[in-house]
Amino acid sequence: MADFIIGIDGGGTSCRAAVADPQGTILGRGKSGSANILTDPNSAIQSIGEAAEAAFRDARLPVGEVRNAAAFLGLAGTNVGNLTQYVRERLPFRHTDIDSDGLIALQGAIGDAEGSVAILGTGTIFMARKDSKVHYIGGWGFTIGDLGGGARLGHALLQEALLAHDGIRQGSTVTDAVLNEFRHDPTAMVEFARLSKPGDFGRYAPLVFQHAEQEDPGALALLGQAARSVNEALDAITRIGGHERLCLLGGLAPLYPAWLEPRHRKILVAPQADALAGAVALAAKRHQARAGGAA
Amino acid sequence: MADFIIGIDGGGTSCRAAVADPQGTILGRGKSGSANILTDPNSAIQSIGEAAEAAFRDARLPVGEVRNAAAFLGLAGTNVGNLTQYVRERLPFRHTDIDSDGLIALQGAIGDAEGSVAILGTGTIFMARKDSKVHYIGGWGFTIGDLGGGARLGHALLQEALLAHDGIRQGSTVTDAVLNEFRHDPTAMVEFARLSKPGDFGRYAPLVFQHAEQEDPGALALLGQAARSVNEALDAITRIGGHERLCLLGGLAPLYPAWLEPRHRKILVAPQADALAGAVALAAKRHQARAGGAA
Numbered sequence: 001m002a003d004f005i006i007g008i009d010g011g012g013t014s015c016r017a018a019v020a021d022p023q024g025t026i027l028g029r030g031k032s033g034s035a036n037i038l039t040d041p042n043s044a045i046q047s048i049g050e051a052a053e054a055a056f057r058d059a060r061l062p063v064g065e066v067r068n069a070a071a072f073l074g075l076a077g078t079n080v081g082n083l084t085q086y087v088r089e090r091l092p093f094r095h096t097d098i099d100s101d102g103l104i105a106l107q108g109a110i111g112d113a114e115g116s117v118a119i120l121g122t123g124t125i126f127m128a129r130k131d132s133k134v135h136y137i138g139g140w141g142f143t144i145g146d147l148g149g150g151a152r153l154g155h156a157l158l159q160e161a162l163l164a165h166d167g168i169r170q171g172s173t174v175t176d177a178v179l180n181e182f183r184h185d186p187t188a189m190v191e192f193a194r195l196s197k198p199g200d201f202g203r204y205a206p207l208v209f210q211h212a213e214q215e216d217p218g219a220l221a222l223l224g225q226a227a228r229s230v231n232e233a234l235d236a237i238t239r240i241g242g243h244e245r246l247c248l249l250g251g252l253a254p255l256y257p258a259w260l261e262p263r264h265r266k267i268l269v270a271p272q273a274d275a276l277a278g279a280v281a282l283a284a285k286r287h288q289a290r291a292g293g294a295a
Numbered sequence: 296m297a298d299f300i301i302g303i304d305g306g307g308t309s310c311r312a313a314v315a316d317p318q319g320t321i322l323g324r325g326k327s328g329s330a331n332i333l334t335d336p337n338s339a340i341q342s343i344g345e346a347a348e349a350a351f352r353d354a355r356l357p358v359g360e361v362r363n364a365a366a367f368l369g370l371a372g373t374n375v376g377n378l379t380q381y382v383r384e385r386l387p388f389r390h391t392d393i394d395s396d397g398l399i400a401l402q403g404a405i406g407d408a409e410g411s412v413a414i415l416g417t418g419t420i421f422m423a424r425k426d427s428k429v430h431y432i433g434g435w436g437f438t439i440g441d442l443g444g445g446a447r448l449g450h451a452l453l454q455e456a457l458l459a460h461d462g463i464r465q466g467s468t469v470t471d472a473v474l475n476e477f478r479h480d481p482t483a484m485v486e487f488a489r490l491s492k493p494g495d496f497g498r499y500a501p502l503v504f505q506h507a508e509q510e511d512p513g514a515l516a517l518l519g520q521a522a523r524s525v526n527e528a529l530d531a532i533t534r535i536g537g538h539e540r541l542c543l544l545g546g547l548a549p550l551y552p553a554w555l556e557p558r559h560r561k562i563l564v565a566p567q568a569d570a571l572a573g574a575v576a577l578a579a580k581r582h583q584a585r586a587g588g589a590a
Contacts, residue, residue: 137461137462137463138463140481141485143488144453144484144485145457147454159442163442166432166433167432167531168530169527186435190435190436190438190440193439194436232458232464233463235463236462
């Protein structure tokens with residue numbers, strides 16, 4: 001029987017951990033480097049261990065107790081089955097449950113309730129809980145998915161600026177801003193785009209929101225298209241999760257509400273807690289289920 | 296004074312050459328491998344030499360005469376200045392002129408006339424000749440350009456199929472065809488897309504035209520958007536090249552006319568000749584200019 005539980009929120013930028021008592025009361029938090037199991041599983045394993053130890057130190061608990069803990073990990077890239085298995089076998093915890101980063105975000109945002117959650121960041125993913133089952137829509141990545149996400153929106157802005165440069169479409173202040181940044185050199189834009197990762201495109205997304213607020217027609221058209229994609233996906237996810245609550249997460253969550261359909265806006269709720277708290281809550285649930293099973 | 300002239304049409308798939316007398320009458324043709332100066336300039340140099348020698352053999356001319364010839368090369372990727380210089384210095388011809396693959400296509404298509412030419416293939420580029428000057432619009436490649444090209448159209452189809460799979464948008468027979476091909480496995484589609492080059496996406500473009508002809512609503516929407524992009528670019532290029540003649544080239548040229556605006560359709564003309572013939576014609580012009588200058 002584990003004495004402590006651990007929640008882990010592992011992503012490509014950093015790995016966060018929290019240690020809690022078996023009831024889920026958080027005692028300490030820790031942070032470490034990237035935990036991307038797809039690009040570097042061994043580094044991810046190390047980061048997860050480091051974040052957990054940091055949380056124990058933060059709680060003034062003996063670091064050796066990490067080995068007796070029961071951990072719940074929400075990780076990006078868990079749809080690749082073998083890697084999850086590989087990582088689980090090499091982690092130091094007594095019990096290790098691994099699920100998606102989306103699931104811990106949903107748990108944090110709406111707790112045990114039914115409803116829908118949309119993560120609107122560089123990419124987009126839509127989740128709903130109905131009858132205790134969690135459903136996922138989207139989240140397929142930049143290449144042919146993630147419509148409405150920051151990367152696709154920034155990409156669309158660069159494309160529009162190039163069309164304006166060529167005189168194919170009318171420019172506006174938002175495309176002027178981009179063209180000025182690239183000194184009106186289309187080859188520089190094309191080269192930037194060719195080397196860009198989704199996050200690089202995503203850095204242009206706030207520019208679209210800013211200019212749309214000032215009613216720039218170019219920005220309004222781009223954002224209109226992105227918001228249409230988000231509205232369609234929200235229609236699909238609320239058909240599953242119902243029309244009681246919808247929670248937006250991610251970097252664009254504060255920016256999008258004004259551009260969404262009233263049917264979605266009116267059911268928006270603030271997140272109850274973050275993904276790390278969601279991981280702790282799920283760790284506590286699994287711990288209690290095991291205790292119940294053992295009783 | 297060169298005895299023979301050579302036209303070269305060099306692209307990523309193959310390199311074609313024609314040897315002609317100084318008046319431009321073609322005497323023989325040759326072909327060799329890829330001549331992509333961007334990805335492999337040394338292989339391109341070799342392919343160009345091989346194609347020229349093959350043309351001389353085809354004409355039953357001594358291959359050693361290649362060194363006395365005046366060549367005009369239309370090559371993809373010539374907007375990168377240093378590479379053109381590098382290639383020119385290493386070619387065996389007495390005189391070497393290098394310009395874009397677009398220019399020789401335009402010369403072949405409309406000869407010395409004023410007018411516009413659109414290459415609608417995997418990518419798209421629009422050209423016009425006005426007052427002896429050639430103007431270019433587009434042709435920036437797949438990442439943020441080439442709207443209306445086969446790669447962008449195929450990409451849009453895969454994206455639409457994924458939206459249909461997720462229940463975000465209504466599917467139709469064209470998205471069903473794609474989903475069936477991937478056995479309704481979204482991860483297989485995403486993985487295919489992630490590894491795809493523009494030509495891989497482009498192979499799905501004919502499917503859109505086929506289903507649009509059968510009035511499939513999904514295909515009509517995708518093709519409508521692509522045709523809108525092409526119509527806009529044609530508006531821009533005919534503002535420069537005038538409204539007398541417009542010539543479509545490239546793999547999608549036979550498919551697009553029915554979907555273009557009547558103002559563009561009514562000025563369509565068939566190409567006079569191909570890009571290789573255009574290269575020979577330009578080689579003859581340069582040759583005569585040098586002869587005139589020397590006289």
